[in-house]
Amino acid sequence: MIENPWLHGLVLGLVVVAVVMGVAAFSIWYERKFAGLLQNRPGPTEVGPWGLGQLIADAIKLLQKEQIVPAAADRPLFLLAPLLVLTAALVPLAVIPWGPGLVGADLHVGVLFALAASSLMLFPVWMAGWASNNKYALLGGMRSVAQGISYEIPLLLSATVPIVLAQSFRLGDIVAAQEGLRWFALWPPGPGTLAFGLFMATALAEANRIPFDIPEAESELVAGVTVEYTGMNFGMFYLAEYLHTFIASALGAALFLGGWDMGPLGAGLHWMVLKTLVLFAGIFWVRWSLLRLRSDQLMELCWRWLVPGSLLLVMAAALWVHLT
Amino acid sequence: MDPAWLSAAAFVAVAAVVAAAALVGARVLGVKARVDAPLKTDTYECGEEPDGAAWVRFHPRYYVVALLFVLFDVETVFILPWALNVEGLGGTAIVAMFAFAAILLLGWAYAVRKGALRWQ
Numbered sequence: 001m002i003e004n005p006w007l008h009g010l011v012l013g014l015v016v017v018a019v020v021m022g023v024a025a026f027s028i029w030y031e032r033k034f035a036g037l038l039q040n041r042p043g044p045t046e047v048g049p050w051g052l053g054q055l056i057a058d059a060i061k062l063l064q065k066e067q068i069v070p071a072a073a074d075r076p077l078f079l080l081a082p083l084l085v086l087t088a089a090l091v092p093l094a095v096i097p098w099g100p101g102l103v104g105a106d107l108h109v110g111v112l113f114a115l116a117a118s119s120l121m122l123f124p125v126w127m128a129g130w131a132s133n134n135k136y137a138l139l140g141g142m143r144s145v146a147q148g149i150s151y152e153i154p155l156l157l158s159a160t161v162p163i164v165l166a167q168s169f170r171l172g173d174i175v176a177a178q179e180g181l182r183w184f185a186l187w188p189p190g191p192g193t194l195a196f197g198l199f200m201a202t203a204l205a206e207a208n209r210i211p212f213d214i215p216e217a218e219s220e221l222v223a224g225v226t227v228e229y230t231g232m233n234f235g236m237f238y239l240a241e242y243l244h245t246f247i248a249s250a251l252g253a254a255l256f257l258g259g260w261d262m263g264p265l266g267a268g269l270h271w272m273v274l275k276t277l278v279l280f281a282g283i284f285w286v287r288w289s290l291l292r293l294r295s296d297q298l299m300e301l302c303w304r305w306l307v308p309g310s311l312l313l314v315m316a317a318a319l320w321v322h323l324t
Numbered sequence: 325m326d327p328a329w330l331s332a333a334a335f336v337a338v339a340a341v342v343a344a345a346a347l348v349g350a351r352v353l354g355v356k357a358r359v360d361a362p363l364k365t366d367t368y369e370c371g372e373e374p375d376g377a378a379w380v381r382f383h384p385r386y387y388v389v390a391l392l393f394v395l396f397d398v399e400t401v402f403i404l405p406w407a408l409n410v411e412g413l414g415g416t417a418i419v420a421m422f423a424f425a426a427i428l429l430l431g432w433a434y435a436v437r438k439g440a441l442r443w444q
Contacts, residue, residue, distance in 0.1 A: 009330065010337075063349060069349065069365070083343050086339075090343070103371060104332070134378050160403060163407050231350055236349075
């Protein structure tokens, strides 16, 4: 789009970051409304029509609240963690292709960059857990790390299936390989479909969403690593979680659902956004339908079933590519 | 070097500046107490008085999982370049990778049978 690579990254960065942060803030309202629908209650209603002003009210509230640092905490680390967590959450957006050529940085290792950057979030989360000097926060941080590194392997291996099928790490090439509705989620029916399900499930675990939200587990850990954070410091973690979920949906749409391409219905930004939002809403649906797993059940599920399963899926995809 | 890396660097800079701006903005706009009451900056333990520090020794129950993680993480390093070129490499590469995966899964089965993944 823009010739100068610096300027290209800067302009697209500003636009994408602004829009996605807006979507993430809006999705908090949407999720509360959606949860209300599922649980037969109205959700937010007071501020503005349909409670739409709620997100503005929440933003103002977060901005003007005092940022308390506990006396026992490690002050520099405690204040650094929220900054890093939001930065790490925003970075994977750089490689997500929104349309043909419409990508912040068209890296030839796009998939790896997105997955590596999104797992960087574990460092600030553990930093926050440790620096808070609070037992709940420490336990939440440890659970996050154990869960994050465990589910990283099935996540990476399930994302390898589209890499094998498209023979490229570049997200744009992977989308291009699915042109004409030959989505990897549908075709080949075996490895592609299963890898899509596995990718979305492990992405839920990476983003600490229900049924994998034991690092936060309100009933045991109060709020996990965010227990000592107030005001905007807390808001950063909250926003980062929504961004992480949104990015997982966008990656799922690009890797498995054909991204911006919609076969005979044309191609464009709107299809990519629509597919991302459908997956995003699906994640909300899961959240309000399922229960939380226990910590050891979660690890056992990952290591006993998902890791060998995802390895076999990669092998099956390679056989498919070789034989066809 | 691929010029896309420069775009990526610019993008990361934007992300960091936006995150910092949100925090600094909240610093400027937020209220700030002149004196901190001792109870306010106390560690939160659901209203109980905090019992000792959180920086204590703990049992590394999941160290076996950490070992397995390193193992499988290294394995993905080998799988990824193979996955990128599997179409052009032919049948030998497929057989070789299947053998490699079989050895790995054997080790995984050993770890599972030994109860490495059980919470004791």
